[in-house]
Amino acid sequence: METLLIKETRTTPEIAFDPAKKIYSIRGRSIPADANSFFRPLDHWIDSYAESASTHGMSVDINLEHLNTGSVRSLLMILAKLLRHKSTGKNIQINWHHEEHDEDLLDKGEEMSLILEHPFRFVPYTEEN
Secondary structure (H helix, E strand, O other): OOOOOOOEOOOOOEEEEEOOOOEEEEEEEEEOOOOOHHHHHHHHHHHHHOOOOOEEEEEEEEEEEEEEEOOOOOOOOHHHHHHHHHHHEEEEEEEEEEEEEHHHHHHHHEEEEEEOOOOOOOEEEEEOO
């Protein structure tokens, strides 16, 4: 399976999905003007992941300092698609990283977890980390 790497910009996060290294990460700021277009390569990557019989699961790290409404919608669609593969025996863990005192970001993660009906692992960090 191929690696997907999209470099971070001022308005878009880094996306690194590398099955060989078992790295599945979205990190940075996610405030693109067109979130659907930005996240489309990840959406297509997940389609390929679904066809990969050798993949047993993944742990996805989401570490966003800010995300807009379009990004929330796009992430929900992508995560929902990814979580559909649980029925094929693939284990999916979602780690939602958030600054320790950022209640808004924690709330967004908790909301997404409820909408998706899938428990997230919430990972607080301090600015020094």
